[in-house]
Structures are given as structure tokens and as C-alpha cells.
Amino acid sequence: MNYTVFRVWGIPIRVHVSLLVFVPVLVWLIGSGEQLAAYEVVINATTPATVDAASLSDADRWLIGALAAVGLFASVTVHELGHAWVAMRYDIEVESITLWILGGLASLTEMPREWNREFWIAVAGPIASLLVGAACIGALVVVPESATVAVFAIGLLGVMNVSLVAFNMLPAFPMDGGRVLRAVLARNRSYVSATRTAARAGTLFAILFIFLGVVVTFSPILVLVALFIYVSATSESRAVVLGDLLSGLTVTDLLEPRGSVPVDATVETVFARLLAARRTDLPVVDENGAIVGAITATALRDVGPAEYETTTVGDVTTTDLPRIDAETSAFDALQTLQRSRSDVGFVVRDGEPVGLVSRADFAAALELRRDTTAF
Missing domain, CATH: 3.10.580.10 (CBS-domain)
Structure with a gap:
């Protein structure tokens, strides 16, 4: 079940009910002492800020968790709007953007078969996330370190956006990196063949993620991502083959x-x-x-x-x-x-x-x- 919360460029931005359930869990995960201690190391190592998780009160921890959780999905919205903006430049209609437990989905009326169009639509989202991440890290230069909660929350968003780019650019079709892989392959082979190869890569990554999420470290979210990749890659590959087989027929x-x-x-x-x-x-x-x-x-x-x-x-x-x-x-x-x-x-x-x-x-x-x- 989806709820339309606002519109950008006429595109309805929708929130799936799974996100409403997941956000409080995400606030708790981010706001727990163990997680913030880990984030402290990353923020201090990769940004201009210096933070100390031990100095935070319980109220500060939960406030940081809430700000980071909301900010993360605001960042995901910007990421999907990046895809949408380029798609509209190619006169492709964007039906909606849906935020859900695993991130965001920009629903296009069609996925272009021209390799260069798919390439630029795919990379536009990560570029938007990089810009948000860079803006957050740049803001830490001017935000006073005495504003501990703000520094921690902004630093977290900077790290999360860069991490989002790194994860999304894995060649795990139909994630952004997987679509880039298909676009590159489609330069020198048929669209169907490129899709099949990209889908196989997505399936391999799905198996890897399940192994990591079950055997190496218990991570239900990673398992859900793996299942999403497997089902989506298989479905889209099948749809492309069907479309090619039925092409030219009414x-x-x-x-x-x-x-x-x-x-x-x-x-x-x-x-x-x-x-x-x-x-x-x-x-x-x-x-x-x-x-x-x-x-x-x-x-x-x-x-x-x-x-x-x-x-x-x-x-x-x-x-x-x-x-x-x-x-x-x-x-x-x-x-x-x-x-x-x-x-x-x-x-x-x-x-x-x-x-x-x-x-x-x-x-x-x-x-x-x-x-x-x-x-």
C-alpha cells in the first residue's frame, strides 16, 4: 500500500507502508551506542569533522538516529529524482517514485533500449547521491563542532550517501551498476543478450548477498536485497526476451x-x-x-x-x-x-x-x- 506525500516536477512521491514500519527500526539501529561508535570512526576518518559518541546523551542519540533516518530517505528521493530528471530529458514519462524498505524505485513508462540513454539514466542517481554526500561533507567545514548533534547527523548523511553510491554501482542487475553493465554490453551485442548476461551477474550477486547475510553476518536487510535482486533480474530478463519474441505482432x-x-x-x-x-x-x-x-x-x-x-x-x-x-x-x-x-x-x-x-x-x-x- 502506497501513500502519495508530495510531488516534484509533477511526479508523485509515494511512501510504501513497509517504510513506515522500518523507519523506527532504522532510528533504533542508528541511535544505538554500538552503531554510533562505529560511525564515529568512519566520520572522523573520512570527513573534516571530529565527533565523540561517548559524549552524547541518550536524547542526543535518538535525535541523531531520527535525523539520519529521515535524511537518508530524503537522500534516496534525490537519488531517484536524478534518474527521473534524465529520463524526462529523453521524453520518457516517470509515473511515480516510491520509497520503501529497501530504498527507492523510480517507475518509468519504458526503459530505453539505446545503450547511451540507459547508461545516463542509470548513472544519474549515483551522481545525485555523490552531490548530496559532497554537500554534507562540505557543510562540516562551516558547522561548528560544538553543535554535536548537527555535526554527527550531517556527517552520517555524508557517509551514507557515498556508501549508497558504492553499493548501487555494484554490477548487480537491476541495481544501477547492473544497468550500467547492460548498457555497456549492449554497445556490441543484442539487447536481449546484454540483458541475459547482466541478469546472470545479478543472480550471482544475489547468491553472494544471501551468503553474507546468513552465514557471515546475520543481516535480514541484506537477504531482502538479495531476494529483490534475484526476483527483479529474473523477471526483467524474461520480460525482455518475451518482448523480443513478440516484437512486430499486434x-x-x-x-x-x-x-x-x-x-x-x-x-x-x-x-x-x-x-x-x-x-x-x-x-x-x-x-x-x-x-x-x-x-x-x-x-x-x-x-x-x-x-x-x-x-x-x-x-x-x-x-x-x-x-x-x-x-x-x-x-x-x-x-x-x-x-x-x-x-x-x-x-x-x-x-x-x-x-x-x-x-x-x-x-x-x-x-x-x-x-x-x-x-
């Missing part, structure tokens, strides 16, 4: 003669129609021949054999199907079915259903393309 190309069944026919007559058409779904038409829904093998499971003669097709017709324009690309249509969690959808032309398209139609097209295409 929904109209997938339409096949199905026949139809009248809305007042009995279920008993439907089985013969399904067998004759070798389908698991058929359009249902009214008395005027207009398509009003679909009858599916799944819906027929709910009808007992004793009710076949008394149950009409209209009683078990599915009417709330996704509507897909006939000129929609096959890949976008498949995405529509997946988002709606439906096995079948209406194909619409001029606002009126003209047929059905199902996952089986896509499977047949993919099998044919897979057998005739070499990557």
Missing part, C-alpha cells in the same frame, strides 16, 4: 477463428463446441450476435454434471474481462492480461468486442517465434 495477429456459443445455450452443448474448436474458452454472443463475454473451462468446473441440462451459458459467462484494443502490441496485451490476472481478454475495435485473446494464444505465438528465432 493482438489482431493472434486472433484465431473460435466459433461462438449463444448466451441461452445449455452447458451440455458447450463441451462439444470446446472440443471442436480445441479451445478452453469461447466467446458468448447474444441474440444479435454481439460478444457479451466468454465461457471458459475453468467456469464449467463449478457446474455439477446433474446441472448441465438446466444451466445456461449465461449463468456461467465471464463478462468482466480486460479490454484490449485490436492494434495493441502483443507484448503490451500480454502485460495487460498479467496485470489483471486474467487468462482471457476482449479484443476491441471501435469500442466493440470482436473476439477473444487468451494466454494460450500468446503461448502458441511464443513457441513459434522461439523455434524460428536465434538470439
